[in-house]
Amino acid sequence: MISLILILLPISLVLYFGFAVYRSPQGYSPAVFHSIALTFFSASLSAILVFLVFTPLSYVLSRSSGRMAEAISDIPASIPHPIVGIAFLILGSPITPFGRFLAEHGLGFYDSILGLVLVLSFISAPIYIRSAQSLFSSLNREHEDFASTLGKGRSSILYGLLIPSNARGLLSASLTSMSRAISEFGSVAILVFYVSGGFFNGTETASVLIYQYYGYYGPGPAITASAILIVISVAVLIAVKFLSRGRARTESVMHA
Amino acid sequence: MTVSVHIETEAGYFRLNARFSGQGIINVIGENGSGKTFLMRCIAGLASCRSSRVLVNGRDVSQEPPDRRSIVYASQNSYFISMTSDRHIVYVMDRAKYDSTAVEDIAEGLQIPLNRKMSQLSQGQRMRVTIATALLSGREVILLDEVLSNISAGKDVLDYLRDFSKKNQVDIMIVSHGYSIPDPDLLVRMDMGTAYVESQAHE
Numbered sequence: 532m533i534s535l536i537l538i539l540l541p542i543s544l545v546l547y548f549g550f551a552v553y554r555s556p557q558g559y560s561p562a563v564f565h566s567i568a569l570t571f572f573s574a575s576l577s578a579i580l581v582f583l584v585f586t587p588l589s590y591v592l593s594r595s596s597g598r599m600a601e602a603i604s605d606i607p608a609s610i611p612h613p614i615v616g617i618a619f620l621i622l623g624s625p626i627t628p629f630g631r632f633l634a635e636h637g638l639g640f641y642d643s644i645l646g647l648v649l650v651l652s653f654i655s656a657p658i659y660i661r662s663a664q665s666l667f668s669s670l671n672r673e674h675e676d677f678a679s680t681l682g683k684g685r686s687s688i689l690y691g692l693l694i695p696s697n698a699r700g701l702l703s704a705s706l707t708s709m710s711r712a713i714s715e716f717g718s719v720a721i722l723v724f725y726v727s728g729g730f731f732n733g734t735e736t737a738s739v740l741i742y743q744y745y746g747y748y749g750p751g752p753a754i755t756a757s758a759i760l761i762v763i764s765v766a767v768l769i770a771v772k773f774l775s776r777g778r779a780r781t782e783s784v785m786h787a
Numbered sequence: 788m789t790v791s792v793h794i795e796t797e798a799g800y801f802r803l804n805a806r807f808s809g810q811g812i813i814n815v816i817g818e819n820g821s822g823k824t825f826l827m828r829c830i831a832g833l834a835s836c837r838s839s840r841v842l843v844n845g846r847d848v849s850q851e852p853p854d855r856r857s858i859v860y861a862s863q864n865s866y867f868i869s870m871t872s873d874r875h876i877v878y879v880m881d882r883a884k885y886d887s888t889a890v891e892d893i894a895e896g897l898q899i900p901l902n903r904k905m906s907q908l909s910q911g912q913r914m915r916v917t918i919a920t921a922l923l924s925g926r927e928v929i930l931l932d933e934v935l936s937n938i939s940a941g942k943d944v945l946d947y948l949r950d951f952s953k954k955n956q957v958d959i960m961i962v963s964h965g966y967s968i969p970d971p972d973l974l975v976r977m978d979m980g981t982a983y984v985e986s987q988a989h990e
Contacts, residue, residue, distance in 0.1 A: 677864075
């Protein structure tokens, strides 16, 4: 109970001050809503990318004792995030062959949606891998043994059986990684302070915008904007969980 | 068609020693802990064995991975809960060998309710679906590890297996605990990891 209060106390404080005490008009400005839209857009794309790229890795990790690979997949969680931003900055700049390759194709990481989505994927991947891996580890292997002796290879078992029958668990893991991406500040502030060009031209992610507001205008607008972000995040997360539960209830038992 | 097993291996203190060869309906019996499941998993390639030689119709599959041995291993958990029963049956069906009449035939013969979610079926019904899936997979050897234990009045299933085995040249190994099935073509008893051939029908 106390542990729940520890989580709820700061959140309710932000909500109370944001909506009841300050109610800053600047906190409700279109800039805030643009920025929240950008935040959700980039965080959802990164969650999808993380799902596509790291589900197979999580499966392999759960089925083998690859301590080396496991350690590598934990690294992003232990690097200070501004450093991650700097690393992506260098990777995407013309001083590396990869950066030159991007530039030749008119792409880049700096202040771009591409950079934003990739850096968010990088920092949220360990969270996804951990929960997907423990989900796969908890499954009864006999289903897979049956499928493999029926002639199915590993990837067919993963994509044809395990992902469909564990869609709900994997979705929940994706949502956790998306939440992590929504809240990311350090790497984004370095790499994509604001997006330049395209639909989101001149827009910052919510975390950066709130930080900026705090610096320019003080706590009022920052906390009101934060409160709005919290409400929308919680609403989206609850909505997705609710939708997926409705669909999953018909399949009462969730294993392969 | 024949399946030949020659396995000597150990897992911790447990020593497994099996040497037999048979065809048709092969019944493997033994007490808990006698090594029946370990033996089946070695034959299917799911457990690692130090020295094993498994021949399926003369072809040595000992070095093959489980998906290329032509041996199906089914236990009480061998079903896919997210599928419907008919999707399950045709999941790996050998379409060169069997068609939709085979599906209807097997559903009728094994009394499988079609168009039902696996999650809504009883354990016994699920095991019938498992058997049908294994039979239509076109694999040459089928290992049924205690799969028949949950099936009430297993005699109809047993008769169906016997017919299917004769008609389609499939060898079926049935593991049962405590009792032996009537008239197997080969009866093997496992005791403390060692396989003893109790009786063998002669052709």
